[in-house]
Amino acid sequence: MPDAMTACNTVDQCLRAGEARLTAVSETPRLDAEVLLAHALNWPRSRLYAYPEHTLAPDQRRQWQQRLNKRLAGIPVAYLCEHAEFWSLPLRVTPATLIPRPETEGLVEWALALGPSGAERRVADLGTGSGAIALALAKERSDWQFTAVDISTEALNVARHNAVQLGLSSHIHFIQGHWCQPLVGQAWDLIVSNPPYVADADPHLAALHHEPATALCAGPDGLRCIRSIVADAFHCLTANGWLLLEHGWDQGPAVRKLLSSAGYVDVETRRDLAGHERTSAGRRPET
Numbered sequence: 243m244p245d246a247m248t249a250c251n252t253v254d255q256c257l258r259a260g261e262a263r264l265t266a267v268s269e270t271p272r273l274d275a276e277v278l279l280a281h282a283l284n285w286p287r288s289r290l291y292a293y294p295e296h297t298l299a300p301d302q303r304r305q306w307q308q309r310l311n312k313r314l315a316g317i318p319v320a321y322l323c324e325h326a327e328f329w330s331l332p333l334r335v336t337p338a339t340l341i342p343r344p345e346t347e348g349l350v351e352w353a354l355a356l357g358p359s360g361a362e363r364r365v366a367d368l369g370t371g372s373g374a375i376a377l378a379l380a381k382e383r384s385d386w387q388f389t390a391v392d393i394s395t396e397a398l399n400v401a402r403h404n405a406v407q408l409g410l411s412s413h414i415h416f417i418q419g420h421w422c423q424p425l426v427g428q429a430w431d432l433i434v435s436n437p438p439y440v441a442d443a444d445p446h447l448a449a450l451h452h453e454p455a456t457a458l459c460a461g462p463d464g465l466r467c468i469r470s471i472v473a474d475a476f477h478c479l480t481a482n483g484w485l486l487l488e489h490g491w492d493q494g495p496a497v498r499k500l501l502s503s504a505g506y507v508d509v510e511t512r513r514d515l516a517g518h519e520r521t522s523a524g525r526r527p528e529t
Contacts, residue, residue, distance in 0.1 A: 251303070253279065254294035260310055267314055274319050275310075281323045282306040317452050329378035333404050338396035338454060342374040345514040346436050349488050349521045350378045352512060353434050356484055357383065364428075366391060366478075368421050368435035368471060373401030373414075375434055380410045388414040391424050394454075421467070422474035429480045436488040437467040464490055465500070472500045472524075479526040486523045494519030 250256045260275030268274045280287045282305040283298070298306065309322045320326040320341045326333050328342035329350060335341055353375075357363045363386040367376040370390035380388055392398050398416050405411040417424045425433070441464040461467075468487060475485045485506065489497050494511040501509045506524025514520035 251297050252294065253283075253290050253296045253298070256298065256303075256306060257290065257294075260306075263310065264313060267316065274313060277319050277323060278309045278313060279306055281325075282309060321452060326372070328372075328374040329381065331374075331377055331381065331404075331408060333372050333374060333377070334400055334407070335372050336396070336400055337452065338394055339372040339400050340436075340454065342372060345516070345518075345520050346375065346488055347378070348512060348514050349434060349436065349486055350375060352521060352523065353379055353432060353486055354382055356432060356486075357386065362386065363431040365389070365432045365434065366425050366430050368433065368475075369393075369437050369467075370401050370416070371397050371436075373404045373416075375436060376401070376414055377404055377408060377410055379434075380405075380414055381408070384413065386413065389424070390414055390416050391419050391421070392416075393418065393420050421471050422478055425475075425478040428478065429483070430478050431480050431483050432486070433471075433475045433479060433483070434486045435471055437471060439464045439468060439488070439490045439493060463496075464493065465496060468493075468497060469500060472497075472504050472506075476504050476506065476526055481526060481528040483526050484523055485526075486521060488521050489519075491518035491520065494522060497522040 250259045256279055257275050260279065261271045264271035264274050276287050276290055280290060282302050312322055313319060318341055320335050321337055324334055324336060326335045326341050329347055333342065365379060365386050365388050367388065367390045370376055370392045373390055376388050376390040379386065390401055395418060398418055402416050405414050442462055468489060479485065487497060498509050498511055501522065501524035507527045509524040511519045511522040
């Protein structure tokens, strides 16, 4: 009996066979199969349902099977298609950048609430990666000026590409550096960051091994990068300037303590849609 993948030729056959195989490695096997097949065909996903009997050309079928095999090996769909969506923005992602997560949109919402449209702000995004946070904010606040910082040259190249493709490069400056280092000597109204916050020995890292470890791991307790940012950002903020940080679901109490101990006031933590403490913030007081 021929293998199900060997026998599939049409869109419908490929989707059925792909979904069946991906069930073993994915929580969303049907979605993964659709995204990978649409990418191989260079179609929008909606077209798959309009033409289920369409027969794949040999090169399309080969690309589909290659990507499917890589997905079965654990490589995320976003890396296979070099595409992810954040804040309704299409972003290029590569193994040099983290794949943006929906929960990070909560940080964007909070940042926007701190500076209404029409109020000029100087904003820094630390560890920008694909540029997701800075680009989401830039989309909503054309009168703000942004500096996006990352230690990785490869990540900054991806972020710059995304800014150009989205027409948002005019008010975002990309700079290579380590956390707050490029901000020293300037005054910032808002500093945001989704830094590494996973403990080095966290068992969940096994499922994330295709993403860059330097963007995930932060020492024995996962707080090494957050400690550095909290300490240094205080001296880079204007009076009444805010620091917003994403962190692990169980790190809220520790992050609040770090912020308060460093002199921030109005320290607060907000929860994500799953009810987990996900983002904390503090304000530099006037005196």
